[in-house]
Amino acid sequence: MDYALAIVVFGLAVAYVVLRPLLRPAGREPADHPHREALEAAKEAKYREIRDAELDHRMGKLSDTDYRETDRDLRRQAIEILRQLDELDPADADPRR
Numbered sequence: 001m002d003y004a005l006a007i008v009v010f011g012l013a014v015a016y017v018v019l020r021p022l023l024r025p026a027g028r029e030p031a032d033h034p035h036r037e038a039l040e041a042a043k044e045a046k047y048r049e050i051r052d053a054e055l056d057h058r059m060g061k062l063s064d065t066d067y068r069e070t071d072r073d074l075r076r077q078a079i080e081i082l083r084q085l086d087e088l089d090p091a092d093a094d095p096r097r
Contacts, residue, residue, distance in 0.1 A: 046078040
């Protein structure tokens with residue numbers, strides 16, 4: 001049951017990524033804010049690292065001590081990225097949100 005749910009969620013995520021450019025209204029281009037885009041990409045990558053560490057811990061690849069240290073460091077880094085995103089000028093905000 002867990003595998004079926006994971007496959008469905010993964011399939012929906014792939015479909016969203018593939019179809020997203022097609023669903024964007026015509027004439028509406030994404031804002032060109034390379035710093036914001038880089039921070040958003042870093043944020044998503046950091047979230048992925050946190051999820052990977054959680055999975056490694058559940059699978060027994062990381063000890064409790066190693067997991068706590070890794071999780072603490074990754075979350076501290078994610079908070080710093082979020083702080084940098086918050087400090088960006090509101091005029092740089094993504095108009096799609």
